[in-house]
Amino acid sequence: MIFNNNYSFLLRDSTNYYHKFYLSESNTLMLQTFSDKGLSSILPVEKNISDYSVDLDKEDKIHLILLKDSGELYYRIHPSNKFQKKLAHVNLKSNKVKFLTIKTIREDVHIFYMLNNKSTLCRSIYHSYYHNNCWTTKKVVDVKADKFFYPYMIDCTKNYIYLFYSKDSKQSYGIKKFNLDFYMWGDLDDNIKLPISHNASFLISDKNVAFICYNASLNRNIYTLVRYRDLNNNSSKWSKDIPLSEATINALHPAIVVKNNYTYILWTEGENIVYRKTDSGSINWNSKNLLMKKNPYLCNSVYISNHSSEPNFKNTYCPIIVDSPPYPVINLEKPSNKDEIREKENTIIPFLNNKQSNEGDSYKEEYIRQLQLIIMEKDKKLME
Known part of the structure; x- marks a missing residue:
């Protein structure tokens, strides 16, 4: 999904080429390609795009989901247009399609989007997937919320797809899971309460621990909090909320990043980007550290990597340093040893x-x- 036109997707393939997708001011989907020596090309991909999502499979194929201004919803493998599937044609005068997400898992393609009638407050999240040479589309859940930054997030493990979604406008959330062996949806938890929360995000670590991170307004201050649950244990419960930030300064825009067996929570404090991390096993959080000061050479991207130096790298989004090639700001973390x-x-x-x-x-x-x-x-x- 994209949250606004300032967000992008940055893909790093196994040959160390970088592919940055973003929307121009004229709603043209653009692609910048970088080698390790610098910028290689800037090309338009498609004009008149309202929303899009991108994923990179294990063979370095780029998968796109595109919503045209005309209401046509397409799936495509880039750069070839030979495999392109029209999934729907929506009347955008009476309906909205938003928050596109695409995931390639095993050899299947999974697409999610939110559809709602403009005359109602009820939105529905749909799941469309390609399996055994056949497309299947089903409604997963209704979302009832007045205002939200984004209504759902998707993450996956070897056996399941997880859908974290907003149930209403009273900070009530749920998690559904899709069995990748039997192709069936079920509930993991349909009663998650995040009081006075906003900017909630969800991600599962490489050790199969689920994290929910969010902002909460308390005593005229905005905190960043996190809770976790071990998905390896069917009887496990969510932990208590853990405040990561302090009471002396507002903590905004949290992001979850998994890298090198650690789970990081990044957020902004004033002009600084800071983080805390845990090994995801004992859930012992390191003290707060400064990454860098915000500057014009930063952008927010969903970062996807196939490179051997970044196994299991995943994120809700990640601040990216605009360079040739660009790279995640988390790479500025201080070295922890002489090696x-x-x-x-x-x-x-x-x-x-x-x-x-x-x-x-x-x-x-x-x-x-x-x-x-x-x-x-x-x-x-x-x-x-």
Whole structure:
């Protein structure tokens, strides 16, 4: 799904190419492609797009779901238009289609969207999937809410798809799960209460622990809170809410990121992007750390990676540093041991040792990028 036109999708494939999808001001879906040496191309994908979603499968195929201004809903494999399926044609004068999400799981394609009649407050979430050379579309659940940032989020594990959704406008949520072996929906929890909450998000770690993170307004201050549940244990319950932020400053726009066996919660405090992390096992949260100060070279993206250096990387969204190529801001986390520091040094040393040779030229852009990273880290230390 996209939340507004300032959000994008950034894909990193197994060959280390980056593909950034975003909507232009003229509602044209655009694609920027980067190699590790910089920007390769900028191309229009499709004009007159109202909403879209993107996913990258394990074979580096890019899957798109596109909603045209005319109301036509298409599924496509990019860049080839040979496999394109028209899923629906909606009368947009009387109906709305919003919050598109696409997931490629195993060899199946799963598409979600919200459909509602403009004359009612009832919205319905639909699930359309391609299995055994056949498309199936079913309504999953009705969502009754007056105002919301986004009404649902999708995540998946090896055996299930999880749908976290807003039930009403009173901070009541539910989670449904779809069995990927029997293709059936069921309830995981239909009575989740998040009092005085907003910006709720949901993600499952690589250790099969579910996290719900949200903002809550308490005593004239906005907090970032999290709760978790171990999905490996059928009898487990949700933990108590854990406040991650402090009472002295508002904590806004939380994001959940899973990386290298850790679960991170990122949020903004004033002009700073901060985070706390846990190993997702014992749920011991590290103290708050500063990543960087907000600047014009940041954008918010859903980041999807097939690269071997980022196994199991997943996120609700992630601030991205606009560079050539762009990269997640979480990569600015301080090294935790000497080996990581030595690994960073090794990426710079080849250029320094070969600056008089042709081989040295090939390292030049990577060297400059590493210097930029070091400068950002030094700026961060000055703010601490």
